[in-house]
Each structure stands twice: as C-alpha cells, then as structure tokens.
Amino acid sequence: MKDNQGATANLTSGDVSIARRTILNVLVRVSRNRQTIRSIGALLTSNITSSVLTAIGGLLVARFLGPEETGSFRAFTIPLTYLIFLHLGTWDGLWRQIPYYVGKEMPEQVERLAAAAGAFNLLISVVVSCGFIFCAAYSLAHHDRYGVFGWFSQALFCWGVFYGGYLTSTYRTLNHFVAMARIQVAQTVLTFGMVFLLPFLRFYGLCVRAAFPSFLAVWLYHRERPLKISYRLDTKALSELIKIGLPYSFWGNLYTSVWFATESALVLSLSGIFALGLYSVAAVMRSAMNSLPMAIEQVLTPRVVTTLARDGSVHKANVRVIWVTVWLTGFMVVLAVVVSYLLDIFVPYAIPKYVAGIPVMNVCLWFSVVQATFLPMNTLFATGKPWLYGRSVIAGIVVFPLATYLLYPALGGLLAVAVGSLLGHTARTLAAYVDLIALTRRET
Numbered sequence: 416m417k418d419n420q421g422a423t424a425n426l427t428s429g430d431v432s433i434a435r436r437t438i439l440n441v442l443v444r445v446s447r448n449r450q451t452i453r454s455i456g457a458l459l460t461s462n463i464t465s466s467v468l469t470a471i472g473g474l475l476v477a478r479f480l481g482p483e484e485t486g487s488f489r490a491f492t493i494p495l496t497y498l499i500f501l502h503l504g505t506w507d508g509l510w511r512q513i514p515y516y517v518g519k520e521m522p523e524q525v526e527r528l529a530a531a532a533g534a535f536n537l538l539i540s541v542v543v544s545c546g547f548i549f550c551a552a553y554s555l556a557h558h559d560r561y562g563v564f565g566w567f568s569q570a571l572f573c574w575g576v577f578y579g580g581y582l583t584s585t586y587r588t589l590n591h592f593v594a595m596a597r598i599q600v601a602q603t604v605l606t607f608g609m610v611f612l613l614p615f616l617r618f619y620g621l622c623v624r625a626a627f628p629s630f631l632a633v634w635l636y637h638r639e640r641p642l643k644i645s646y647r648l649d650t651k652a653l654s655e656l657i658k659i660g661l662p663y664s665f666w667g668n669l670y671t672s673v674w675f676a677t678e679s680a681l682v683l684s685l686s687g688i689f690a691l692g693l694y695s696v697a698a699v700m701r702s703a704m705n706s707l708p709m710a711i712e713q714v715l716t717p718r719v720v721t722t723l724a725r726d727g728s729v730h731k732a733n734v735r736v737i738w739v740t741v742w743l744t745g746f747m748v749v750l751a752v753v754v755s756y757l758l759d760i761f762v763p764y765a766i767p768k769y770v771a772g773i774p775v776m777n778v779c780l781w782f783s784v785v786q787a788t789f790l791p792m793n794t795l796f797a798t799g800k801p802w803l804y805g806r807s808v809i810a811g812i813v814v815f816p817l818a819t820y821l822l823y824p825a826l827g828g829l830l831a832v833a834v835g836s837l838l839g840h841t842a843r844t845l846a847a848y849v850d851l852i853a854l855t856r857r858e859t
Contacts, residue, residue, distance in 0.1 A: 464600050466703040468607040473699030477766035479613040480621070482692025488621040489679060489695045490688070491565035495547075495573055496676035500668045501539050502577055505532040505653070507667060508660025509584040529585055529642045531652035536581035538648070543573045561618060568622035575629030582636040591641045592713070598639065602632040666805025669812065670843065678836050681819065685828025693772035694829060697779045704751070704783035708743060712790055715739070736790045744787040751780040778833040785840045792847045795854070803854070807846035815839030 476485065509532055516524040547570035554562025586595040605628040613620040675698075683691045715736055755777050763770050795804040819835030826834065 460596065460600075463707070465603040466706045468603050469699060469706070470703040472607045472610045473696055473703070474765055475610045476613060476621075476699075477696045477769045479610070480617065481768050482689045482695075482772075484618050484692070485621070485695045486683075486688035486690070486692030487561060488565065488618060488625075489691050490683060491569060492625075493676050493679050493683075495543075495569050495576065496672050496679070498543060498573075499576060499580075499672040500664065501543065502536060502580060502664065503657050504660025504662070504664030505535055505656050506580050506584045506660065507663035508532070508656030508658075509581070511659055511663065512656065513585070526642060526644050527649065527652045528656055530644050530647050531649040532581055532584075532656055533644070534646035534648040535653055536577045537646060540574045540577040543577065544570045547573065564619050564622040568626040571626035571630045574633050579629070579633045579636055582633070582640055585640060585642050586636070591639075594639050594641075595636075598632055598635045601635065602628045605631065662802070663804060666808045669805075670808050674811075674815070674836070674839075678832055681832045682829055685823065685832070690829040693769055694775060694833070696766070696769050697772055697776045697833070700754075700776055701779035701782050704747070704754070704780055705786050708747065708783060708786040708790065711739060711743060712793065715790065715793060736793065740788060740790040743790065744784060747784045747787045751784055754780055772829075774830055775833045778830065778837055781837055782840060785837070785844055789844050789847070791851060792844075795847065795851055803850060807843050807850060810846040811839040811843030814842040 509528060512528055513525050516522070516528075547566045551563050551566035551570065554560075554566060583595060586592065606624060609620070609624040609628065612623065616623065679691060679694065682694045758773055758776055762773050762776070792804070792807075815835050815838070817835075818838045819831045822831040822834055825831075
C-alpha cells in the first residue's frame with residue numbers, strides 16, 4: 416500500500432513538473448510571438464508612414480521641379496550606387512553570422528565580428544567621402560555650381576550608405592526593430608519636410624534634402640546602436656565576415672545597387688536627362704510600394720536564419736514565411752491595380768509635367784509584387800551557401816538586358832528599360848523558386 420502511495424506521489428510530482436515545463440514553453444513562445452508581432456508592427460507602421468510620405472514627397476518634387484532638374488540630380492547619384500560594393504560583404508556577413516551565433520549561444524563572437532565590421536565601414540565612409548569632396552573641389556575650380564553641390568551631397572550621403580548600412584545590420588539581427596523604426600520615421604519626416612525648400616532652392620534643395628536627413632539618421636543609429644562596443648580592425652574577424660558575406664554581397668549588389676544604377680545609366684544613355692527625370696519619379700513610387708514587403712523581410716530573415724541554425728530543417732524555416740508570402744502577394748497585386756487606376760486620374764492634375772511618365776510608373780508598381788513573392792528565398796540565404804542563394808541572379812541578368820534590347824525599337828529607351836528590368840526580376844525569382852523546391856525535396 417505504501418509503495419502504491421509513493422508511486423502515486425512520484426507520478427503526481429512528475430506530472431506537475433511536466434505541466435510547469437509545458438506552461439513555461441507556451442509562455443516563452445507567446446512572448447516570442449508578441450515580440451515578433453511588435454517588431455513587425457513597428458516596422459510596418461514605419462514603412463507605411465515612409466511609403467505615404469515618400470509618395471507624397473515624390474509628387475511634390477515633381478510638382479515643384481521639372482524632369483530636367485530631377486534628372487540632373489539623379490545623374491550625380493549613379494557613381495555612389497555602383498560603389499556600394501566596397502563594403503565587401505561585411506553587412507551580409509553580419510546579417511548571416513550574428514543570428515547564427517545567437518542561435519549557437521556565442522555572444523562573444525557577435526561582438527568580435529561587429530567590432531571589426533564597424534571599424535572597416537567607418538574607414539570606407541571616410542575614403543569615399545574624401546573622393547566626392549575632391550570631385551566637388553574640381554567642380555569648384557571649373558565654376559560648376561551644380562557639380563559642387565551635387566558631389567558634396569554624395570560626400571555626406573555616403574555615410575548613410577556605408578556606416579549606416581553597418582549599423583542597420585546590427586539592428587536587424589538583434590531584434591531592436593522598434594528603435595530602428597523610430598529613426599526611420601524621423602528621417603522620413605525630415606526628408607518630407609525639406610521638400611518645401613525646393614521651390615526656392617531648386618536643384619540645390621534636392622542636394623540638401625538627400626544629404627542632411629541621411630547624415631542625421633546615421634548619428635541617431637550610432638547613438639542608439641544595440642552593440643555599444645569599441646571598434647577595432649581585427650583582420651581575422653574581418654576575413655571571416657568577408658569570406659561569408661562577400662559571395663552574398665556579390666549577388667546582392669548585382670541584384671540591387673548595380674542593377675538599379677544600370678537602369679539609370681541605360682535610361683540616361685538611351686533617352687537623355689528628361690527621361691531620367693521621368694524615371695526618377697517612377698522610381699520613388701516603386702520604392703514606396705516596395706517598403707511593405709521589405710519591412711516584413713527585415714523581420715523574418717534573422718528568424719529564418721536562427722531557426723535553420725537551431726533545427727537544421729529547411730522545411731521548418733519555410734513554414735515561417737510561406738503563408739505570409741501568399742497573403743502579402745495577393746495584397747500587393749490588389750494595391751498595384753488600384754494605384755495604377757489612380758495614376759491615370761491624378762497625375763495629369765497633380766504633376767502635369769510628368770504625364771509622359773505614366774506608362775513607366777505603371778510598370779514600376781509591379782516590382783512590389785515580385786518583391787513580395789521573393790520572401791521564401793530567405794531560406795536559401797540562411798543555408799550559408801552563397802552560390803545556391805545567388806545563382807538565380809544570373810537568370811535575371813541575362814533576361815534584363817536581352818529584354819531591354821528586344822523591346823527598345825517598339826517601346827523606346829525609358830519604357831524598354833523598365834519592362835526589361837521587371838522581367839529580369841521575375842526571371843530571378845522563378846529561378847530561385849526552382850532551387851528552393853529542389854533543396855526542400857532533397858531534405859525530405
């Protein structure tokens with residue numbers, strides 16, 4: 416009888432212990448889900464605010480300035496867009512390795528890599544900034560005022576590109592999304608407010624509007640940075656980051672900054688400054704539409720990497736994003752259709768100087784749909800295999816110039832570049848899905 420009572424007591428104690436662990440696990444999952452929802456909500460609010468203000472600001476820029484002035488400023492931004500590759504993959508390395516080491520519970524590695532990447536990106540910011548200052552001085556010597564202000568604006572803006580790019584990589588991976596969202600809103604609001612300088616400053620106002628808010632955001636990112644560590648140029652840690660990140664950076668830059676710069680360069684070459692001005696307004700709308708898919712991607716990517724590092728399962732990593740992708744893609748399709756209809760109504764009244772750009776604006780709306788469908792490709796990034804993640808870019812690179820070349824006689828330079836680029840993005844996404852499906856099947 417006593418033995419039965421003891422067994423009953425032990426069973427009860429074991430059941431209580433299991434129940435406690437179950438409740439604790441549920442609470443942890445609820446807490447994590449709340450954090451995820453809060454992060455997505457903060458970035459979603461930030462990006463909706465950014466989208467609305469960016470779209471309105473773009474309309475006001477087009478209202479105040481003609482295509483020649485906006486095109487002239489856009490020409491100064493092309494070199495820096497090509498130079499982004501100078502970070503040598505340190506952002507991508509951090510984006511991949513920090514959540515990986517978090518999943519492995521190795522915080523000392525996180526600090527070591529972040530310190531090396533911070534020192535390197537500070538150095539690159541100084542070097543590139545000095546290069547643009549030299550260009551501004553050359554323009555000053557030749558009495559080219561547009562050149563002076565255009566190049567000097569890039570000298571300041573490059574700090575937001577390189578050092579700002581490093582800082583936001585640490586925010587993404589350490590779940591400080593709420594703080595980052597607040598800074599993004601502050602930068603967007605300031606950028607929007609400065610649009611009212613344009614009727615008075617014209618081209619020079621575009622320079623100030625690009626440089627000052629970006630430089631201020633970098634200061635805020637630095638002040639609120641999650642890792643308040645001393646930077647040191649640790650060559651061993653830097654080599655690890657570059658080894659991991661450079662292959663990703665190669666494909667990433669090829670698909671983003673180099674691709675975008677090539678679009679601008681082709682429009683300028685094939686159709687001139689006026690067409691580049693039309694394209695710049697369409698690009699603003701494209702950026703505004705892309706902000707929602709990119710906000711969700713910022714939150715999901717580190718979680719996909721951590722899940723793969725912890726569980727080692729591609730299928731489990733895919734589960735995190737597949738239904739989000741379905742709903743987001745459907746929403747972006749509806750939004751693109753609605754906005755396309757509104758463009759035909761409002762552009763002739765709001766920005767009549769840019770009526771000729773309505774067709775290219777309509778094309779640019781659909782980039783957001785492709786961006787939404789690309790969310791599951793974060794699983795390929797999480798595998799740590801750059802070739803697997805990046806080889807689909809080759810399909811896009813082949814399709815983009817080929818489609819532009821074939822469409823140019825029928826559509827003209829501006830529209831041919833936009834449609835060719837959209838087809839290139841679509842080809843890259845479809846090729847990436849083929850790789851993802853093959854990877855999942857190999858696992859099962």
